[in-house]
Amino acid sequence: MYFIKFYFLWFLVNSLLIYFISLYFLLFDSSVVLEYVFVNFNSTLLSFYLIFDWVSLMFISFVFFISSLILLYSDEYMKDEKNIKRFIYLMILFIVSMMFMVLSPSLISILLGWDGLGLVSYLLVIYYQNIKSYNAGMLTILSNRLGDAALLVGIGLMMEYGSWNLLSFLSFSLNFKMISFFIILAAITKSAQIPFSSWLPAAMAAPTPVSSLV
DSSP states (O other), X not given: OHHHHHHHHHHHHHHHHHHHHHHHHHHTTOOEEEXXXXXXXXXXXXXXXXXXXXXXXXHHHHHHHHHHHHHHHHHHHTTTOTTHHHHHXXXXXXXXXXXXXXXXXXXXXXXXXXXXXXXXXXXHHTTTOSHHHHHHHHHHHHHHHHHHHHHHHHHHHHGGGTBOBGGGGGGSOOOOHHHHHHHHHHHHHHTTOTTSOTHHHHGGGSOHHHHHHO
8 A cells, every 4th residue: 555655754764764874973072952842831841852872863863763664565465454544543642652752851732642652552452342352451451550550659749849851850969769759660661570470471463463563
């Protein structure tokens, strides 16, 4: 299908472009931070951040490259599916949500990307719409909600300092242990580490391209 090949080429070309940009940033020790302020009230700053350095750009280039190969594989694997466009758009939403988590140092933005990943993961796991898929999707989304709870606790603890930007905490000698604990706990649930690993085998009920992307 031509639209799948278009997305395949788009991700492939951009992965190569971003890879060379990341090498440029690494060579010249450069980084770019974009900030958009939503709310500034009572010394509490709610901002949307995107940070572009060689690490984040290198990661995005790898994600785009892997995604391009998965889309190429999906062109053959899912060719007989009626809802192939819906499937491809869900895959793209999954990739966009992942980018939010990688590029943003703000816990608020990370939570948005996190919930986007959780919702799209659920929709992809239940793609075949049978009992096994529904059970697997429910296990997946409930397991990820544990990570939501940990992130929300971390956001609540960071509110004491008037900012949710993780970069600002590197400049101060603050007691960051509890906040770090909840952020690591959220990461453990998302990466399916023991004892939160039960959702990953269940997520294999999704189509094979989804399993390879996860």
